[in-house]
Amino acid sequence: xxxxxxxxxxxxxxxxxxxxxxxxxxxxxxxxxxxxxxxxxxxxxxxxxxxxxxxxxxxxxxxxxxxxxxxxxxxxxxxxxxxxxxxxxxxxxxxxxxxxxxxxxxxxxxxxxxxxxxxxxxxxxxxxxxxxxxxxx
Numbered sequence: 661x662x663x664x665x666x667x668x669x670x671x672x673x674x675x676x677x678x679x680x681x682x683x684x685x686x687x688x689x690x691x692x693x694x695x696x697x698x699x700x701x702x703x704x705x706x707x708x709x710x711x712x713x714x715x716x717x718x719x720x721x722x723x724x725x726x727x728x729x730x731x732x733x734x735x736x737x738x739x740x741x742x743x744x745x746x747x748x749x750x751x752x753x754x755x756x757x758x759x760x761x762x763x764x765x766x767x768x769x770x771x772x773x774x775x776x777x778x779x780x781x782x783x784x785x786x787x788x789x790x791x792x793x794x795x796x797x
Contacts (some may be wrong), residue, residue, distance in 0.1 A: 694777055694778045697709070697777075697785075698732065699729055705731050705732075705733070706731065706732045706774075707729040708730060708773060708774075708777045708784075708785075709727055709728070709784065709785045709786070710728050710739065710785070711727050711785050711786070712726040712728070712788050712790060713725075713726075713788070713790070714789075714790060714791070715760075715789050715790065715791035716791045716792055716793055718747070718790055718791050718792050719748065719749075721747075727785070728742075730742075732773050732774035732777065733772065734772070734773045735770055735773070736768065736769050736771045736772070736773065736776065737769035739759065740759055740769060744757055756792070757791070758790065759789070760788065760789045760790070761776055761780050762780055762782065762787050762789075763787075763789045
């Protein structure tokens with residue numbers, strides 16, 4: 661028979677965390693939760709700041725840094741299509757862009773912006789690098 665685990669509910673109660681679905685858990689360094697960085701889009705929906713950075717010889721935005729508000733319920737495919745359109749590339753053409761979150765990996769197109777932001781934001785911004793070649797990952 662497995663040993664029972666100690667009950668720490670009193671400890672959690674004293675900290676105000678037990679049974680509180682709205683409890684804010686901060687990181688060990690006191691960083692804010694991702695929701696603290698959510699913005700309000702034009703239609704009133706939640707959005708986050710996405711910053712695009714060009715790598716290799718990909719076209720760049722004239723305005724730097726290239727910051728845009730993206731709704732959290734969008735899939736990453738929307739971000740891919742948006743960037744192709746803004747920079748004049750065709751996703752199916754010979755000048756296809758590769759997008760990387762934090763210069764590390766290519767998210768699946770079905771991944772939500774919300775999930776990517778919650779896991780990988782840096783200072784309240786989702787950093788996306790783009791290139792014409794597979795520069796990372």
